[in-house]
Amino acid sequence: xxxxxxxxxxxxxxxxxxxxxxxxxxxxxxxxxxxxxxxxxxxxxxxxxxxxxxxxxxxxxxxxxxxxxxxxxxxxxxxxxxxxxxxxxxxxxxxxxxxxxxxxxxxxxxxxxxxxxxxxxxxxxxxxxxxxxxxxxxxxxxxxxxxxxxxxxxxxxxxxxxxxxxxxxxxxxxxxxxxxxxxxxxxxxxxxxxxxxxxxxxxxxxxxxxxxxxxxxxxxxxxxxxxxxxxxxxxxxxxxxxxxxxxxxxxxxxxxxxxxxxxxxxxxxxxxxxxxxxxxxxxxxxxxxxxxxxxxxxxxxxxxxxxxxxxxxxxxxxxxxxxxxxxxxxxxxxxxxxxxxxxxxxxxxxxxxxxxxxxxxxxxxxxxxxxxxxxxxxxxxxxxxxxx
Amino acid sequence: xxxxxxxxxxxxxxxxxxxxxxxxxxxxxxxxxxxxxxxxxxxxxxxxxxxxxxxxxxxxxxxxxxxxxxxxxxxxxxxxxxxxxxxxxxxxxxxxxxxxxxxxxxxxxxxxxxxxxxxxxxxxxxxxxxxxxxxxxxxxxxxxxxxxxxxxxxxxxxxxxxxxxxxxxxxxxxxxxxxxxxxxxxxxxxxxxxxxxxxxxxxxxxxxxxxxxxxxxxxxxxxxxxxxxxxxxxxxxxxxxxxxxxxxxxxxxxxxxxxxxxxxxxxxxxxxxxxxxxxxxxxxxxxxxxxxxxxxxxxxxxxxxxxxxxxxxxxxxxxxxxxxxx
Numbered sequence: 001x002x003x004x005x006x007x008x009x010x011x012x013x014x015x016x017x018x019x020x021x022x023x024x025x026x027x028x029x030x031x032x033x034x035x036x037x038x039x040x041x042x043x044x045x046x047x048x049x050x051x052x053x054x055x056x057x058x059x060x061x062x063x064x065x066x067x068x069x070x071x072x073x074x075x076x077x078x079x080x081x082x083x084x085x086x087x088x089x090x091x092x093x094x095x096x097x098x099x100x101x102x103x104x105x106x107x108x109x110x111x112x113x114x115x116x117x118x119x120x121x122x123x124x125x126x127x128x129x130x131x132x133x134x135x136x137x138x139x140x141x142x143x144x145x146x147x148x149x150x151x152x153x154x155x156x157x158x159x160x161x162x163x164x165x166x167x168x169x170x171x172x173x174x175x176x177x178x179x180x181x182x183x184x185x186x187x188x189x190x191x192x193x194x195x196x197x198x199x200x201x202x203x204x205x206x207x208x209x210x211x212x213x214x215x216x217x218x219x220x221x222x223x224x225x226x227x228x229x230x231x232x233x234x235x236x237x238x239x240x241x242x243x244x245x246x247x248x249x250x251x252x253x254x255x256x257x258x259x260x261x262x263x264x265x266x267x268x269x270x271x272x273x274x275x276x277x278x279x280x281x282x283x284x285x286x287x288x289x290x291x292x293x294x295x296x297x298x299x300x301x302x303x304x305x306x307x308x309x310x311x312x313x314x315x316x317x318x319x320x321x322x323x324x325x326x327x328x329x330x331x332x333x334x335x336x337x338x339x340x341x342x343x344x345x346x347x348x349x350x351x352x353x354x355x356x357x358x359x360x361x362x363x364x365x366x367x368x369x370x371x372x373x374x375x376x377x378x379x380x381x382x383x384x385x386x387x388x
Numbered sequence: 389x390x391x392x393x394x395x396x397x398x399x400x401x402x403x404x405x406x407x408x409x410x411x412x413x414x415x416x417x418x419x420x421x422x423x424x425x426x427x428x429x430x431x432x433x434x435x436x437x438x439x440x441x442x443x444x445x446x447x448x449x450x451x452x453x454x455x456x457x458x459x460x461x462x463x464x465x466x467x468x469x470x471x472x473x474x475x476x477x478x479x480x481x482x483x484x485x486x487x488x489x490x491x492x493x494x495x496x497x498x499x500x501x502x503x504x505x506x507x508x509x510x511x512x513x514x515x516x517x518x519x520x521x522x523x524x525x526x527x528x529x530x531x532x533x534x535x536x537x538x539x540x541x542x543x544x545x546x547x548x549x550x551x552x553x554x555x556x557x558x559x560x561x562x563x564x565x566x567x568x569x570x571x572x573x574x575x576x577x578x579x580x581x582x583x584x585x586x587x588x589x590x591x592x593x594x595x596x597x598x599x600x601x602x603x604x605x606x607x608x609x610x611x612x613x614x615x616x617x618x619x620x621x622x623x624x625x626x627x628x629x630x631x632x633x634x635x636x637x638x639x640x641x642x643x644x645x646x647x648x649x650x651x652x653x654x655x656x657x658x659x660x661x662x663x664x665x666x667x668x669x670x671x672x673x674x675x676x677x678x679x680x681x682x683x684x685x686x687x688x689x690x691x692x693x694x695x696x697x698x699x700x701x702x703x704x705x706x707x708x709x710x711x712x713x714x
Binding site: 140141142143145146147152153155157160162163164165166167168169170171172174175193194197198200201204357358359360361362364365366367 | 441446447449451452454455456457458459460461462463464465479482483486487490491492493494495496497498499500501531532534554555556583629630631632633
């Protein structure tokens, strides 16, 4: 199998220069699982074909639809930030295949622990995309019930959630259930101690958890070479569980590999590390400026590996989708964009007393006292108003 | 047989045993808590009786312990985790402050985090560095956490029961130098709500407020003062968050003088908050400024110097004299 299109990069010798040419480090050509080439050609995989063998044309179109709608939602959110409706947005542009493939591999009773960029996974879990926007607008810090869709709240401090996922998986094992957990994190988070501890805990307790690392090559301005000297998936070996690198822009491969990993977990075979090799096509967030630290040529090289284009090419070439499908999807995409705009613009600010709510589950005397003081302070303005 | 005399460590052990028996969701986690029964034997015998699945020896990684406890709580468990010593909690401080304390509010109340974090704390046992600290203010400062410390075996038994039943995370500071102090533990007499202070000695001239290991020192100081004809009231605060300011206020309105005693450094410590609040609440009742006795703004000293650093009988009485002379 040729893996040139997503080859690993040589460690940079100088932190001060922009990355340009991509060369494979000598002696290290990581195996990369790929089922669809960037051109949309289906290639065979002896190990992973079985996990997508029974996929129907409708399901294939569904994966494509998920990616298109997620990208549309993401673009809408970026626009809403530019219009001042959101304070910030963390775009997933370029990572649709990694998120949709892995998200669609999960079962309803599985539990997902996301970072703050898993909009595509949220979509697969059935979380209404507009619910994701509250925290970016600043009206809440997480607007959905994690247990409604077994999709935990976005975790902003990177890597922390890998431990929560591991603990949750330990609980599943104690319950004797055959559910599994998937923890998302990135190449930057791979340097966090919590991720190392999650690997250790999950390994020694044989917890049913899949660590899904989206290596999008950049942790804000720092390249993956600033995080690791070995391909990330190889770290798993040191902890005693398998690690696999998958083409993160190949939705079929991401689906197959994640299914395999989740099934391992269900069978009681413990954790797996999946490194989805992908690229953050946009900025880290709307506050970031990638032109300061990376070359345009790099982005251009990844553009030809676009996850949506390759799936479209595959669907068209194999005759599994007709023009009507794409036309209808375009209309659906427009409708989603319109709905997102309308919901966000109508999203009210929280009541000023909301900050005191839910600080504690069983209440707290000091919170009660300060809420009362705040209420009295607010009421003093009401009196002033009446006096005028 | 409702009442039985036992050491404070044994009382916590019995309380954990009761919780493990009555609620299958209760788990014990920590370093060396299983076969060894903890370095202070607080969990002695629990793994033998409840199995490795419920009394769990963890890898030596504090953030991992608390982080996985959060995950277990999300799954419906009620983990009681042990941090082996006060000075070892900081690798877990991020998980406690950033995740455990805030997750309930982040979820708009839709999930609960019933996690108890047990921390043997304080000095007086001649230990090496990192084994004698009192970091309670660092946790009490954080909204979303509750922070308590028992001073005696009876409270220890009941406060642990109440902490485990709490749907909020509780940092449970155990006064390690009092682990071996024995007292009557009555399993049928709840000593009151978890976050309520208690007058442990009545007096009329001045209030000594303390918690955990310093309650005993204050009781000794009050007995010594009695011989000089001074009547000191001693208040066992029991809870640092929430703090029972109503009980402190009631006592101060009676005695008109307050000295707060803790092992932790006084600068920005719990005593500072008490001084501020009581000044606000009791300004016209106070005959003297609220005084604080505690550790100094220096790293906890080597063991040979800890008697100089820790508040003892003489330093408490010195503060009492200064207050009364004001």
